[in-house]
Amino acid sequence: IVMTQSPATLSVSPGERATLSCRASQSVSANLAWYQQKPGQAPRLLIYGASTRATGVPARFSGSGSGTEFTLTISSLQSEDFALYSCQQYYNWPGTFGQGTKVEIK
């Protein structure tokens, strides 16, 4: 299953909303996870099951979608949210990742 993320880069001002998209080449039901990755760090699990926040993840992060279309929304960007975001399907083994969306400061 090929995962396609858009846009590749998203320029957003602090305090604004960011909307990231992830599309699967075939249905993955709700078996979709989102990760945040900062330079030099490992990925951090944000969302699993398409919409369930992982432990300790702030409420400004929300996930939605099912089937082939998914969205990660950051309601009000904080300085620590500027990072690379990747989606992963785990409907089919092994899970496959998208190429990522870089969220940068506008």
Add this chain to the structure above:
Amino acid sequence: QVQLVQSGAEVKKPGASVKVSCKTSGYTFTRYDFNWVRQVTGQGLEWMGWMNPNTGKTGSSQKFEGRLTITKNTSESTVFMELSSLSSEDTAVYYCARAPLKGSSYFDYWGQGTLVTVSS
């Protein structure tokens, strides 16, 4: 708390092998599967292989079959990833990651990553 701590950076020559360790703590080692994921600079995450530390069963991506070996030391709660016949295309950061689901899963805890550089 759950921790996955990987071994340090490696520099290898083409054709050599590299072995990366992932030491776990904070939970029952045999309860969760492990996966190895790599990331070439500027590219996305790429799944390589997995191990069930309870049964010792392993599997790998077709891309790495014959080159990837995953082993464990249960007494030390540590998983190892060995990649052989290295080429410059294997230069990447390698991560171990814990899978909370059996079979296909997302990854809830990750090691800090190990940079492997392949250069003559």
